Amino acid sequence: MNLDQLAALRTPDGAAALAMAAELADGDPLAAAAALRGAGTPPGLAAAALTQAELRRRAAGKFGPDAAGMFFTRTGLEQATRAEVARRRAARLRAAGVRTLVDLGCGLGADAIAAARAGIRVYGVEADPVTAAMAAANAEATGVADRFTVRTADATRTDVTMIDGDPVDAVFCDPARRHAGTGRRVFDPAAYSPPWEFVLDLVARVPRTVLKVAPGIPHAMLPAGAETEWVSVAGDLVEATVWAGPLAEVPRRATLVPRDPSGTTDELTGTGTARPPVGPVRRYLYDPDGAVVRAHLVAEFAATVDGSLADPEIAYVYADAPAPTPYARCLEVLDTLPFSLKRLRAALRERGVGRVEILKRGSALEPERLRRDLRLSGPESASLVLTRVAGAPTVLVCRPVA
Template identity: 40%
Template sequence: MDFAELTALLTPEGLRLLDEVGGIDSTDEAAATVSRLRAAGLSPDLVSAVVGQARLRTRARTKFGAFADRMLFTRAGLEQATRLEIGARHAGRFRSAEVERVADLGCGIGGDSLAFAGIGLDVLAVDVDEVTAALAAYNLAPFGDAATVLHARAEEVELADADAVWLDPARRTAGHGETTRVGAAEWSPALEWVWEVASRRPAGIKLGPGFDRTQIPQDAEAQWISVDGSTIELVVWTGSLARPGVRRAALVIRGGRAAELTAAADAPDAEVRPLGAYLHEPEGAVIRARLIGEVARAIDAGMLDPKVAYLTSDTEASSPFVQSFRIRETLPNDVKALSRALRERGIGTLEIKKRAVDVDPATLRARLKLKGAAAATLIVTRIGDRRVTLLADRV
């Protein structure tokens, strides 16, 4: 969205038209809507803005639920926004620390600020991009004076009135559409400035889950978060926002149910043991937090290989921190022999998981030419210098 489209949209006519159009689910529906609106004599900027927002609102429902239908977005802003359920957990951390005023530096379209304001915190939301800041102001307007939005550089904002800060440094190129990742040296605001601010006042810092762990301050809490199988972010908490005695945390959410594993430091790995009747795949947040050993000992499992994040045990285990599979048998690694073995077993639906091997699941599935009504999971991994292919069922 450019400024001309924003200007056309932020009018009574534009917002009324957006509500009338409703959600748009497909490219064909978008094209038909564009044709209809242009035939009605509406301006190209207004039509582009309305149709673009209608499509984004439909996509945004996975992150914001029903709130998406009254929000405005850019494509990049939606991709980078925090999911509402995660934002609510962030906000709860601030409230538990008795924070009343929070500065959201790098607020984007206002996802986290919505959660902060939603539980009664006073919010100063700041973004360096003019269009994005305008959208954040619209999204936060229902909160009135409790949420103030500034178009400014984070480094230039006066923070004296803020009890704590939320920092989400931009890790991608500027823009409202397609963006690309940039190196840490090009983040905005700069990481050195972020750490300096976080050393002076309580802070939550949203980072990518693959962030270099060696740069995390030793006195901070590092919390990795996985949602429905995807590891979505790392949050570094400092000052009173960091929990006493906690330096590593893995928060796992599946189907709306949450479980968390915490520790004072990285956990030693469990001992390696031979492949048993079950294989367990730790959640991504557990792997990133280096708490695999804690999980292994809790379910009486061992490492399948010292360098591969799979666990194995002889007995079934129930844990929110792993996905478990019952091993049926070991199959050939050769594609032709593997294909033949799967056809003999009538397997036509196959989930393919891999770790520590150079395998593309989509390419492998196509080469296997599956046929049959049965379903199973194929796990391709390495034990020592040996590649193994395991047929399994989810527990």
């Protein structure tokens, strides 16, 4: 998509093409293109409208009903924050007294729109002209164009103390973690854009800086003194947020957001340095949420269920009782076996197990290969946990606790 195509989509003819594409988007793409051209839509506009219709449909999972009026690039959509996560971050910024925010690398505007909706004046800065134009269009589509404006500029050359004569309260930066040309994921923070060095310097220069980073970021790279919050949505670990300066409330936080926005969000906080007690395998096993594990809050979680580890390096927590908890899945341990394919096969045959789910931590075994090698048959199901107990490869045969 280029700027001319985006401008064409925003004309009355473009809007009509988009509406028709939205209706045809479920069917055969060639037939949809032919139908649009048959209705007199120029081929370039028809192709752009069909691409947008497909992206809008995919975006509904992240943006809800807003997606139907917004504009997307494929890479921009992949990198955009989910609406519920952006809304929570914006609410915290507003509650901390932030009134003006610069969003460096605002992308399609997911975070900026949420902040504007929370009542914050947002100045977006975006290096890519098409993405910047889409962000401006998205501000209009979501009714916040009076509070979210976008300029096409390089974040590293932007004044982050005053913007358009407005003193800046806080800076948000969600650096691109995909290669601008290929769209491939970038794992090395040094290759983020804007670069990590610039981002860390922001934290040093701007008192109230907020960063969105990959949830797998090594703890050693996190800015000293800042809070880092790992966020999962319905059990999927989606991102980490760094809250620097006076915005930091605790060293580490795990935030568990439900899929249903009307559900309860649970938070666990701590230092990230406590070590849980270590003991034997006990009757119940808890598999903590990814946000709890990545935040290094397993000790804090274990304390809530009176639990312990069976291996100091592995984040499965064992306890004597099945306490209801939002922070982990609970399984009842039926059998603990030193790992041996033969013994496991015999144990499962004895129980009539024909179907298994396989969980693993601290095991190099490939679950799908193991499943094939087990040659299961029988009416029962079981959960297999591949792990280590006091350093020894172990398999636990379990059943989920409702």
